[in-house]
Each structure stands twice: as C-alpha cells, then as structure tokens.
Amino acid sequence: MLPKIGVFAPLLAAIAFANPFGHSQVYVAPRQVWNNATKYEVKTPPLTTNWTYTIGTDPWQEYPRPQLERSQWKSLNGIWKYENASSPDAVNSPPTDLDNGSEVMIPSCLESGLSGIQSNTSFASWFLTNFDVPSDWSGEKVLLNFGAVDYEATVFIDGKQAGFHRGGYFAFTIDITPYLSNNGSFATRQNGAHELLVFVHDPTDTAIIPVGKQTTSPSHIFYTPCSGIWQQVWIESAPATWVSRFDVAAGMDGKVDVNVISIPEGSAEAVEVEVKDKGSGKVVGTGSGTSNTPFSFTVSSPNLWSPSTPTLYDITLKMGNDEISSYTGFRTIEKGEVNGVQRPLLNGKFEFLFATLDQGYWPDGIYTPPNREAMIFDLQTLKDLGFNAVRKHIKIETALFYQACDALGLMVIQDMPSLPPKGDSFLPNPDQQSEWERQLVLMINQQKSFPSIVTWVIYNEGWGQLYATTNPEFNLTSVIRTLDPTRLIDSTSGWRDHGAGDFHDNHHYAAPQCGTPFYSILSTPFDPSRIGFQGEFGGLGHNVSADHLWLVPQAVNSINQTYEISADLKTYNYRAHRLLDELREQTELFACSGAVYTQTTDVEGEVNGLLTYDRRVLRPDVEMWKKDIGALYDAAAGRA
Template sequence: MRTSLLALISLASSALGYEVKTPPLDTDWTYKVGTDPWPEYPRPQLQRSRWQSLNGIWQWGEGTSESAYPQGTDVLVPSCIESALSGVMQHAQTSWFAREFEVSKALKRKGDKILINFEAVDYQATVYVNDELAGSHTGGYWRFSFDITDLIKEGKNTLRVDVFDPTDAQGYMIPVGKQTLNPSHIFYTPCSGIWQSVWLESVPAQHITQLDVAADMHGTVDVTVTTNGGSNNTVHITVTDDSGKDVANARGRANKAFSFKVGSPSLWSPDSPTLYNLTVTVGDDKVTSYTGFRTIATGEIDGIKRPLINGEFFFQFGTLDQGFWPDGIHTPPNHEAMVFDIKQLKDLGFNMLRKHIKVENALFYRACDELGLLLIQDMPSMPVNRLPNAEQQKEWERQLDLLIEQHKNYPSIYTWVIYNEGWAQITAYHPEEYLTERLKELDPTRLVDATSGWIDHGYGDWHDNHHYANPQCGTPFYSLASTPYDNKRIAIQGEFGGIGQNVSEEHLWKVQAAINTINQTYEIDETIEAWNYRGHVLLSELRDQVEKWACSAAIWTQTTDVEGEVNGLLTYDRRVLRPDVDQWKSDIQALKDAAKARNGKK
C-alpha cells in the first residue's frame, strides 16, 4: 500500500518538479507532507490575524546566489537539505534558497509594516528582497525577523537567502548538538538551511515585538510587553479561561514590567495542563497568546532537597528526546507526527522529557503545554572533544541567552541545561558558575542544571548523574565518571537505561555505517521479552533509590531509535513500540507512588 501511495505522490510531485527523495527509512507521514508543509501559525505565543505562509517549493543551489530569481533545484521549505523531504538529500556548506512571492491583499493596510519571519535557519542566513539586503542572522535554532516594507513592490517580488553552515567542520565551533558531518552511533546526520517556517506578517508601525509572561500558583502575572515604540503606550491585557470567560483585565505601560492578579486560577501541571488565553493590545496592535499558572521551586522535605511544582513534590520521569526524524532529520514531517511522540510518552505514564541538545519549533512547546509534559531544555552544545576560544565561547553564550529569551514563556519548560557531559565545557575556569547566575537573572522562575552528567563543580539546582544501564540517583554509590551525590542539590538521574533491541531491516536506518555501530549500544537484548524484562529490572532499581535515598527525577534513554542507535521506546520510523504497555505503566506508577510516600505529608 505504501509503495503505491509513493508512486502516486511521485507522479504528482514530478509535475511540479519537486520530488520526495527515498530516505534510508520512512515514516507513515513521509508521503503525506505534500507541497504545503507546516500550514499552522508558527508563533502561538505572539499571534496576529494577518499573515501569509511562504512555505512550499523554493529553488535551491550550492554556492552563493545570483541576483534576481536564480533557477536551481526544487526544494521543499521548511526542511533540512540533507533530508529526503527536502528533495535534495545532500549536505552543502554554502547554498542559496530563492522564490518569488506576492504580498496578499489581506496584509496590505495603509501605514502598516510588512515583516518577514524565519523560525530557524541553520546556520548563518543573509536575506535579500528584490536584490536589496534585508538583513542577516547567525544561529541555527533561533527565530528572527526583518522589516521589508521599503523593499517590496506591487506584484511579484524576489526573495533569496544565502546560507552558510559549517556544522562541525575543523576550525569551527558553533552550537550543533548531535549534528556531525561524519555520522556515527550517537552523532547523526546534520541539518542545513531553512528548516522551520518562513512567513510574512502585517503589523502597525508601532507594534509588539516581544511578550514576556510569567504566571505563578498564587495568581500573580508578571508581564513585560516590548514594543518598537515608546514606553508611554498603554498596554491592555485580557485573561480568558477555556470556557471563554474573561477572568481578568489589566493595564500597564509598554517596555516596563508590571504585574496583576487573577483570583483562584486553575493551576498548570502534567496531570492538569490548564492554559489561559491572553489578548494583548498596544495602540493599533493586538496579539493573542496564552499562559499557565504554576510555580517551579526547590524545597526541603524530610531533610532532602526536592523539586517543587506548585509547592508539591512528585516524581518527574521522562525520556531523553533527540527530536530527529528519518525523513525530515530536524524537521518532523508534520504536526501530527510531532505530537505522536508526545502522546506515546503520556500514554505510558511519563510526565516529563529532556529535549536533548536540540531546540524544536514553537508548536512543539505549545503541544507540551497543552498535553501536560514537563520539559528539561538543553542548550545545543558545540562539537565534542574540542574547546572553544574566547570569541567562540562568547558567541555560544550569546546564543544561550537567545534560548532563554525565546522560550521562557512556555509553562512546560521547568529546567535549563547549560552543559552536557563536558562537551566543549572549558575546564581552565568554570563558566557554568557565572552562566548559572546569568540564567537565573534572565529567568528567575525556573531551575538550572549547570552540568548534566559530569565535570560538575557544584553549581545549579540539580546534581545530575549519568550511568548506563542501571541508575545511581541520589545514592551512596556512584561511577568514576560522575561525582558523589551532593545533598545540597536535587538528585536527578540525567540519563540511564539505554538498553537496545535490534529489529528487522524494515525498521532500521539503511545506512551501512550506521548499522555497523549498532553493537556500540550500551546493552543489546536479544528478544523483546528480554528487553522488557531488563526495563522492569532497571525501573525497579530506580524505585528502590526513590524509596531509600534522595532520587527526585530520572530520564530514560530514549524516546526513539536514531540512525545507528536501537535503544528507543519506539523504532526510528515510529512503527514499533517496544514497551509492554501494562508493565511499563505499572512500573512508572510505582515510581510515582514511591515518591508520594516520601513527600512529607502525614
């Protein structure tokens, strides 16, 4: 059935010149993407009514673009050019993207500005409209916008984007996470180019550029509405519950922090992910957004440091989530596919995930907010086994600030991770000391995990142990790679598990170099029955550590297989779920019950 569908899609796509390439492994969504990908509004926390998607078929070529509208290979935007969905499926350090567009009538209003928005381009982007420079941006995971009002004209316009992406080439130290030019085992195919949505937006001359909202368990809402205008502008905010009832109205000044109260709000938590809608007006500009009322803190219960959500301690159990896809690499095929992973975790009883050295599109975080999944968000690391110079470290720190600034409104995020396992972590001094302080200044509402794994000098809220396969969480025993449990901080098993089970070729990433590294998996279990048995044993060990010692949270490796790794709850194509569902739900509930028995309540 899948083969015949592929044939039909290929015929239809050929008429347009664009064709999905055949990936080493596909998913059930690969051939459903079409030529109008990701039609959803890209920024749900700063949403306006008048916008126009520029996703779809563009032109692409290697090198730097020529003037006007160059002709090249048809490419699907957004997608990594290394992906099958792009229609290119090759890496290029320097390449260009181009298309023509007309500004829709709905966006044209006298006195308004036209912005072009990019959700993410990896790595450096230089944007031209009608051969005029609109602007440039550095950083592969961050959104950016340019005012192109004075560059556009009636009728057709040309848009070109020159992209430079060295990934982990020698001589470069940039945030790449798990991307590498030489994929092997735990490092994967890179992502280059326009990999998140591109779109136009109509805004008043004076408009909102940033909306920061933090709502706590007591109903206090702290707000800063940043505009491109003066601070004398009045801000009007309406808070609406899920029934459509207005529960608060407030006023403040633009570009100045202010606060107001909502009486007896329903709180956000994984078990009850209640969200409230916001309508924010400044002058002629009106945006909609949302927030959740919750408070993240640390506290001491029976002499043990604990993470508190709305004043309560409960066990936080999640997966290491790489966020890679066999057909889209960094870009999920569509919204349905992206949410599939989250729902699978929730169905098994997980209440958290660690987004591992990657940043997702805004709709991913919205889905976690809606479905109730706590997030530990990593900063994408620079290449492993190298150290940055002073200039490279400064640039990485600038982008760390962007991670916080662009993601601090999502209720689901409750912890920031600075360094993972010492990757590109300077040891001549301790940058995590001042970086922890910096993150606390930028966002005092969340916890900080300064060093996940090792090279730990005592900073941050968490003491984070990594150990495979069995856990060592808040225990009086530890491996040499880690450090003894520090009882001044919260104990988390930042990674454990990692047990693998090989599958038939049908579900493997069909690249021989990747297949050759399967035997590097921490543990291979010969049958699915053995894999589930081993899972039960390891979760039982973890439960003992919750009952006997100081373990407060843990992260299982991992959500899905990725390329040469076969240690996922799901295979890389998302077609096989390994866990015995009843067994895993029971074992996860036992973790929660063990923590509940130690929450200090009589």
C-alpha cells in the same frame, strides 16, 4: 536505495561499504547561474515513516508562533528554488537565472528526503521564492519571520540585503517594509510578486558553534546534520509600533508577570492584557502597563497547570493598534526541602520528574518532523506510557512543539545545544565562548513563556565546557536566574560537575545511580544540597529487522556500540522492569527526585528507543511500563 535484507547479523556483512562572511547591500558581479535543476519530489531516505509520502507541497500551515499570534499573516512554506553555493563568499555573487533552480521543500533540512534534495553536507546554499503582499495590508508594516535557519542567514528582498541572522535554533524577524514600498505603496516586480532570496552558511561541526548532535561524519550517538531553512517562514502585517516579544509568567498564586518589548526600541506604549478562560472565553483577569517596562497583576484562584491537569488560559494583548493572541498556564516550579531532602516542587509539592531523552530526529525529515501530527505522535506515546516529562536533548524545537507539551501536560527539561564534543583541543576561544553564551541568552528569552518548560540545562557531559582555568557554569547560572527566576537550572548534566545549579545530575548506563551514596567513573559523590537526579540512564537496545533500520553503513556498523542489546522484546522488557524497579528502590531509600530514560526513539545507529526510528514498532510492554512508572510516582509520594 539499499535492499531490505535479513536481520541485524547478516545486515552488517551485507552493506559494509565560523567565520563571519562579508555582506553586500546590493547584488554584485559576477553572478552565478542556477544549474542541475530538478522538480520537487520526496527523495527516498534510508528509512521512511508513515507520514513520509503524505505531506504534499503545502506543509506546516499552522500559525508558527502561538504565544505571539497576529490575525493577518501568510505562510511562505512550500516549494522554493535551491542551488548549492561554492563557498561562504558566494553571498557576494547571487544567482540570476531565478527560474531554473532545483525545487526544494521549505521548511526542511537539505540532508533530508523530505527536502527533495537529500544532500550529503550543505555548507553554503541559496534559496529563492516569490511572494506578494495582500492589498489590505497597505499602510502597515510587513514583517518577515523565520522559525529557524541553520546556521547563518543573509536575506535579500528584491535584490537588496534586508537582514542577517546567526544561530541555527532561533526565530528571527525582519521588517522588510522599506524594501517593498515606494512612496507609501508596495512596489512589485514584473510578475506581480516580490523576490525573497536567502543565502545560508552552515559549517556544522567543522567550526566551534552550537551544533548539538549534528556532525559531518555521522556514527553511533552523532547524527546526520541539518542545513538550511528547517522551520517555518511567514509574513504578517503590523502597525508602525509593534510588539516584538511578549514575556509572560504565571505562578500558582495567580500573579502574572508581563514584559512587552516593542519596536521602535525604547518606546513606551500603553499595554492592556486580558486573561480568559479557554473554555468559556470569560475574562478572569486584566492588567495594564507600558511596553519595555515589566508589570504584574493577579488572577484570583486560577486552575493550576500540571501534568495531570494541563490547564491553559488564553491571553489577548493590545498595544495601540497591535493586537496579539497568546496563552499561559499558572504553575510554580522551585527547589525546596521535603523531609530533609532537596526536591523539585511543582505548585508547592514534590513532583518526581520522569522523562525520556528526546533527540527530536526523524529519518525522513532529520530535524524537521514530517508534520504536526507526527510530532505529537511521539509526545502522546510518552504520555500514554506514563511519562510526565521530556528532556529536549541539545536541540531547540519549533514553538508548536512546546505548545503541544503545554497542552498535553509534559514537563520539558530544555538543553542548550552544545558545542561540538571533539575534546579539549576543540574547546572555544573567548570569542566563540561569547557567541555561545549570546545564543544561550537567546534560548532563554525565546522559550521562557512556555509553562511546560521547568528546567534549563546549560552543559551536557562536558561538551564544549571550559574547565581548566575557569568554570563558566557558575556565572551562566547567575545570568539565567536573572533572565528567568521562575525555573530550575541543571548547570551540568553529567560529568564535569563543580557544584553549580539546582541539580546533582548523574549519568550512568544502564542501571541508575540516582541521589545514591554510590557512584561510578566520570561522576561525583552525591551533593545533598542539590536535587538528586539521574540525567541519563537505561539505553536498553533491541535488534530489529532491516525494515526498521537506518540503512547507512556507518550507522549499521555502530549498532553494537549501544549500551546494552536484548535479543528479543521479552528480554528487553524484563531488563526494563529491573531497571525501573531499581530506580523505584533508589527513590524509596535515597534522594532520587527524577530521571531521564534513554530514549524516545531509535536514531540512526542507536537502537535503544521506546519506538523504532520509523515509529512503527513500540518496544515497551505498555501495561508493565505504566505499572512500573506509576510505582515511581507512588514511591516519591511516599517520601513526601
């Protein structure tokens, strides 16, 4: 670990130093052997948080999928075995010495201290655990679930390939029953448990895949990558015909739209849905239909969801012998004209969207927060300051993140993870573009039932955006509207804006240019037919001591690239007050309908967060920021 030294100036001197792969249905020779085994312990990262050394070896025990929850389930999180693999082709040569691998924490990023590995870059990896199936699940399906694996996962059960998944941000489920059973009873290995072996291939930004801010060469606004099984793993029991997806959308008029996807595909099973008051458990509405066919029903006079009243209702879904617990919130988000200006309307009223750019990075966990408490700490900090939204920036979070936003009343502007922003020579070919679009559809279908999500963002600042001969955002906007007509679409957040979507989204540091008759380079003149929005602004930096910095040379050496740096917190808050006041004036004078302040926390070499990267220092003068943010909402109300 690097020593703690000085503050910013002496610190710089002191530390100057997709292609698819083949698959096999069974193990094949030659086989590898685990080596360099180590017992699990948290590796000291370049920076810690208050949670780093508190997670234990049984992390994230909350049910991972709160909108499709079954009562019979078992977490497979905890200590697994790990081995680095030589190449993607190693999938054909699984290891055999299953007891001598290094220990790794699941879920985690292999590059993180919390993983116990803290590798530099992990392009190919093996993961192993054993599990048993509760005896009272006999006769049921056994479903194996992964919250997310970055990037490609090949799954083996007891030596046979059971499934394959591509996409580093998406949950997937494998029916592993055929690989466990023998004449109707579960077969077990000699130690009484089944073997789960997962091969992961993650090219990060060496290939043109959805990667967000991850890079193999971290510096400035691009950060340490995340490889491996970074979200939860669990098994659960289900009947022969089971619910694989439950889409629900509830509007301000009380209408509830439901679509239940069942397995086997194409089945048409009777479905019953009950909506219950969360406090009393009283049934307030019911509906029925069949699986794989959308249907609707109405709840009379529901209490509406909003940032000030984040009311949620419990749902019970029954399809044959499969019973699911879920929830929803009644709200309507749309674009509408208010006094001659296009506005975002929440439940029929102009709602000024004020968010932070939320990267979702942690110094000890990289993509994976240490625990749920830490994850909610960030969101509660924003809520306490007066923000009513977050822009989840080119990353997709665990379902528990969106559940927390639902419960706290934070609207979510959800980005699609971008392709690597390496310039025009690294733009996608037709196959790569098709795969990125496939994963865009996965994002919409996976996240669209969370009431807190109000906007989808397709492209960020032109990263991976084709533009020379075609503008794909127009067609993609239409695709998203078909998949989810209940939300707004920000087709291009910043830069290459050709007129698609509901927002005219300008990025400008540090001062805002929100729905104004003036603009700067890389932007376009304001389009009054769309919502005026400041997709990014601010970025005010502030020096901190080495105790709160990500002590990695490339990161420290890039601190001076921060958009603007203040020498002390008094100056930082003075500058913030001026920017927030300017945004208020633009809301009063022009067509500004919302903005995204950069950013929630510092990340590696960026020191422009409301919180430092370790979450130990809150920069804002809380009362000043609350007053200034309140003035934004008052200005918007004055225009409504």
